Amino acid sequence: MVTQETSIIFPRGKVTFDIGRCPQRACFQQTVLLSHAHLDHVGGLPFHVCTREMLSLPASRVVVPQGFAAGVRKLVDAARELQGSPPLDYQVLELQLGEDHVLPSGYLCRCFPTTHTITSQGYVLYSQRRKLKAELQGKSQEEIRQLRLAGQDVTDTVAVPEIAFTGDTTAGFLDGPGCATLEDALKARVLIMEMTFLCDDVTVDEARDKGHMHIADFVANAHRFQNEAIVLIHFSPRYKRTDIITTLNTMLPPSLMAKCVPLLNGIE
Ligand SMILES: [Zn+2]
Ligand SMILES: [Zn+2]
Structure with a gap:
């Protein structure tokens, strides 16, 4: 389902x-x-x-x-x-892995591999900010102003991961080969992640076979998620709203629960 x-x-x-x-x-x-x-x-x-x-x-x-x-x-x-x-x-x-794509809204978009029953990928959107060049850190404002007046570029553009989305995936996406965009997804300010299975009526192995996350896999990997907020989506329709809230409160350690928000639109 x-x-x-x-x-x-x-x-x-x-x-x-x-x-x-x-x-x-x-x-x-x-x-x-x-x-x-x-x-x-x-x-x-x-x-x-x-x-x-x-x-x-x-x-x-x-x-x-x-x-x-x-x-x-x-x-x-x-x-x-x-x-x-x-x-x-x-x-x-x-969009291929490692490729940059700038959206009409100005956000930079990159993708990372996910593990589902068919080909799939997640996305990270980055804001692009100007930051004083590292070698100019510590110089006075007047020195920097003079350099700028002399035509020197005093800033670098840095990409800040703002929001990431996994789409459908097993927890296997966390174990993929080193991918900088995946690491950015895990430290984006907001991560939107699927959390299809919450109970042992579907085991961790069965969840992986079906191509989806199981909450036990999330708990086991809690230390990987450095996000400020994690929006959990795509709950199996077998669960009612109250089941979801109760299970999250029971299963997730308090430090992880504090940053998780279940998206319950349309769930009774
Ligand atoms: Zn789906
Ligand atoms: Zn799917």
Whole structure:
């Protein structure tokens, strides 16, 4: 079983992480970052593209894992053909590991590998800030002003990881080969992470076979997460709202629970 849909909107970045069935607010985010192609994450994409076209908004920009662009185009184009509309203006970009992609909102986007039943990846968005060059630290403001007036560039641009999204994954993504973007995901200010299974009705091994996180894996790796806040999503529909809250409070050590926020929209 899977949750009904996943679409997490980050308005400041004009981004939606996955598109779910395309909730209305997602239409107003230009960029769709797709973690993988399961329907609960990608099904609403034709609606996103068509709605933005209809409202004369800038064309949808869809970022996908490597090898998925052609399939995603087929999905959108089939819907367009069925409704007999003229060709739609939209972009599909495959983002590879190690590649930088700057979004129209100015955020820098990079991806990291995740481990699901099909090809998948997570994303990190970075703000880009100007910082005084290391060799100029300790100089007076007047000295720096003189250097700037002389035409010298006194700052470097640093990328600060602000928000990360795992999409569907097992805890195996934490054990992947050294990946700087994964390490950034684990220290981004906010991490949005799936937490499908919470109880032993599905064991840790079974959760891994199904391609999802188990809370016991989260607890075992608690020391890895340096984030200020962790938003937990994608709970199995077998759990009720009260089960989720009770289990998190029981299973998570207090220091981890203090920064976890379960996203319970639509859960009874
Ligand atoms: Zn999935
Ligand atoms: Zn899913």
